[in-house]
Amino acid sequence: MSQSALPKSFDLSELNPGVFDYNFFALGGPNQIRLCAETKATADSIAAAMITEVQRVEAKFSRYQEDSVLSRINNCAGKHAVAVDKETAALLDYADNCFKQSDGLFDVTSGVLRKAWDFKSATLPSQTQIDVLLPLIGWDKVEWKPPHIKLPKVGMQIDFGGIGKEYAVDRAVTVAHELGMISGFVNLGGDVGVLGPKPDGSKWHIGIVHPRTARETIATVAISKGAVATSGDYERFMELDGKRYCHILNPRTGWPVSELQSVSVVAESCILAGSLSTMAMLYGMEQGRALLDENKMTCLIVDRLGKLSTIRLEE
Amino acid sequence: MAASALQLLGACATASAQSMPAASTVRFQYSYYQDWQAGTDERMTIHAPMMWVEAPIAEKTAIEAGFVVDTMSGASPTFHDTLSGASGKDIEDDRNSGDITITQYFESFSVSLGGVYSTEDDYDSQGGSISGRYWTPSKNTTFLLGLNANHDRVRSTNNPELDELKRNFGTVFGVTQILDKNSIMQSNISYDSVDGYLTDPYKTADHRPASRDRFAWLTRYIRYIESSEASLHADYRFYTDSWNIDAHTFELAWYQPFGTADQWMLRPRVRYYSQTEAKFYSDLEPVDILDDRFYTADQRLSAFGSIGLGLKLSREFEGDFSASISYDFTYTDNGLALATSGSPNISEFYLNYVSIGFAKKF
Numbered sequence: 001m002s003q004s005a006l007p008k009s010f011d012l013s014e015l016n017p018g019v020f021d022y023n024f025f026a027l028g029g030p031n032q033i034r035l036c037a038e039t040k041a042t043a044d045s046i047a048a049a050m051i052t053e054v055q056r057v058e059a060k061f062s063r064y065q066e067d068s069v070l071s072r073i074n075n076c077a078g079k080h081a082v083a084v085d086k087e088t089a090a091l092l093d094y095a096d097n098c099f100k101q102s103d104g105l106f107d108v109t110s111g112v113l114r115k116a117w118d119f120k121s122a123t124l125p126s127q128t129q130i131d132v133l134l135p136l137i138g139w140d141k142v143e144w145k146p147p148h149i150k151l152p153k154v155g156m157q158i159d160f161g162g163i164g165k166e167y168a169v170d171r172a173v174t175v176a177h178e179l180g181m182i183s184g185f186v187n188l189g190g191d192v193g194v195l196g197p198k199p200d201g202s203k204w205h206i207g208i209v210h211p212r213t214a215r216e217t218i219a220t221v222a223i224s225k226g227a228v229a230t231s232g233d234y235e236r237f238m239e240l241d242g243k244r245y246c247h248i249l250n251p252r253t254g255w256p257v258s259e260l261q262s263v264s265v266v267a268e269s270c271i272l273a274g275s276l277s278t279m280a281m282l283y284g285m286e287q288g289r290a291l292l293d294e295n296k297m298t299c300l301i302v303d304r305l306g307k308l309s310t311i312r313l314e315e
Numbered sequence: 316m317a318a319s320a321l322q323l324l325g326a327c328a329t330a331s332a333q334s335m336p337a338a339s340t341v342r343f344q345y346s347y348y349q350d351w352q353a354g355t356d357e358r359m360t361i362h363a364p365m366m367w368v369e370a371p372i373a374e375k376t377a378i379e380a381g382f383v384v385d386t387m388s389g390a391s392p393t394f395h396d397t398l399s400g401a402s403g404k405d406i407e408d409d410r411n412s413g414d415i416t417i418t419q420y421f422e423s424f425s426v427s428l429g430g431v432y433s434t435e436d437d438y439d440s441q442g443g444s445i446s447g448r449y450w451t452p453s454k455n456t457t458f459l460l461g462l463n464a465n466h467d468r469v470r471s472t473n474n475p476e477l478d479e480l481k482r483n484f485g486t487v488f489g490v491t492q493i494l495d496k497n498s499i500m501q502s503n504i505s506y507d508s509v510d511g512y513l514t515d516p517y518k519t520a521d522h523r524p525a526s527r528d529r530f531a532w533l534t535r536y537i538r539y540i541e542s543s544e545a546s547l548h549a550d551y552r553f554y555t556d557s558w559n560i561d562a563h564t565f566e567l568a569w570y571q572p573f574g575t576a577d578q579w580m581l582r583p584r585v586r587y588y589s590q591t592e593a594k595f596y597s598d599l600e601p602v603d604i605l606d607d608r609f610y611t612a613d614q615r616l617s618a619f620g621s622i623g624l625g626l627k628l629s630r631e632f633e634g635d636f637s638a639s640i641s642y643d644f645t646y647t648d649n650g651l652a653l654a655t656s657g658s659p660n661i662s663e664f665y666l667n668y669v670s671i672g673f674a675k676k677f
Contacts (some may be wrong), residue, residue: 032397033460034397187398187399190400190401192397204397205395206396206397206399207395207398207399208400209398209401212471215394228399229336230400230401232401235401264399305476306471
């Protein structure tokens with residue numbers, strides 16, 4: 001992946017002086033960085049550093065790249081343990097914590113269910129197809145003794161869906177801060193990290209995509225720091241006989257959740273916002289609300305019928 | 316005198332409706348619409364190919380029909396700087412709509428019956444109308460009286476349980492008067508009443524009254540300027556409704572033919588529009604709104620003003636064929652509203668509209 005040329009950028013400074021937008025493709029989708037700087041040259045160099053960092057995180061933790069750390073761990077499943085570096089260890093610790101916090105619902109080994117669920121095919125998997133995969137799921141089965149990790153059975157896999165992109169957001173924000181950039185935001189496929197307020201001190205308005213009509217927003221949150229992440233049943237799904245089957249799968253049953261349309265969480269870090277929103281989707285309305293209430297976060301929940309409820313949303 | 320005045324413009328629909336169309340016309344048009352909000356890259360684009368036909372079908376009967384397919388994509392304007400949430404499938408909304416009118420001509424009057432329909436994923440509409448035109452023996456004055464009714468079904472791709480109805484009854488009365496050989500005046504008054512589900516199902520915390528009465532008064536003055544062989548159209552429209560919205564529209568258009576045998580026509584125009592806000596409109600973000608209160612944050616019901624500029628170029632060719640291209644630009648801002656200061660939270664809004672058309676007479 002070329003890291004030299006800066007991607008297409010928009011100079012919005014005619015309408016908004018000192019505001020620079022960068023659009024680039026990574027992590028399987030479109031992404032956006034907006035920076036407020038005195039000069040385009042400053043903004044360009046910081047955006048380039050942020051994009052390089054996102055690409056580094058993607059290369060390191062992508063399950064699609066053969067030489068990524070994750071692929072190495074997965075290829076050694078059922079064979080031997082793999083030693084990991086501090087950054088990977090920190091993410092694995094975080095995944096472990098999420099597993100415990102969610103009574104095992106948030107499980108980074110559940111990605112193997114992808115083999116049964118093909119959303120493009122518009123066909124439901126058979127129960128047998130799912131039953132064959134269930135024994136390969138279970139973070140509690142994984143031998144994680146830092147810095148060594150071993151997946152005990154052949155065919156077991158780890159993937160950071162639900163925390164990988166969010167981690168990349170947090171890293172991009174950190175890189176920007178280290179370079180002195182404190183006004184702007186980064187949006188990786190809908191997971192947003194804010195660098196700091198707008199130059200006039202006001203907050204950024206983050207629209208929450210409507211779970212059923214992409215051209216509408218269902219609400220707006222205004223923040224000057226922290227992150228917003230959204231988990232929804234509309235990212236990858238199929239609809240058969242009026243019932244929706246989405247990509248958020250319960251690791252115990254192998255079947256998708258269907259109680260909520262989307263959950264958005266505002267938190268200090270994107271990885272926290274992302275994991276909480278995914279957990280709330282897995283839990284469903286009652287327990288999801290309780291989890292988010294307990295964690296004292298601002299969040300927005302859209303239920304099965306499209307009704308929005310909010311916790312701690314203020315202006 | 317009536318005949319030469321009629322040559323002013325075919326755009327004056329009521330006047331030209333005094334006689335049967337002599338030939339059949341087929342028109343094909345393609346329009347492209349794009350809007351966006353300042354400071355964001357939220358855009359909505361609509362592509363709309365359209366076909367229209369007018370033809371005599373019997374000695375004193377004519378038919379007119381039109382059909383449009385709109386394809387809409389993108390986001391509608393809101394307050395935000397960026398979006399959180401997966402982009403999901405490419406959401407496109409297709410709408411088909413069509414209308415047909417049959418007119419029967421008599422010595423001093425005509426009667427028209429019309430039907431209209433529109434369908435899209437979450438909205439169906441059907442309607443009918445009946446209207447009559449009467450003209451005085453000198454043909455200097457024409458009266459119009461019309462009645463229309465519509466029946467709409469409102470659903471939501473978001474909420475599978477929403478299935479509501481909306482009914483609309485309307486009436487229009489108008490007069491067209493030829494003042495002298497170079498000028499025409501036209502004035503129409505219309506009233507309509509809508510009942511049923513008027514809330515926008517895609518906006519949370521949007522709750523609108525179940526009825527809306529609307530009144531509009533449009534006056535148009537057309538003047539032919541002999542020295543430049545051009546015509547000037549000046550319009551003023553006043554609108555008021557039971558949601559407390561008052562609006563004024565001023566428009567000036569200049570039709571300038573030029574070139575050999577006046578084959579070319581250039582039409583610049585300028586428009587100013589201003590409206591007050593609906594009585595239940597609020598800028599505040601939709602948080603905990605009390606259940607029964609009426610509320611909307613829909614910018615289309617806020618107070619704002621807009622300025623529009625447009626240019627159209629058309630040409631007649633051999634064999635009764637003509638082509639045209641037009642461009643319109645509109646700028647909307649709360650600061651441009653007439654009486655009030657407008658709703659502060661609305662960002663400036665821009666709109667581009669391009670249209671290309673071809674017509675052939677048979």
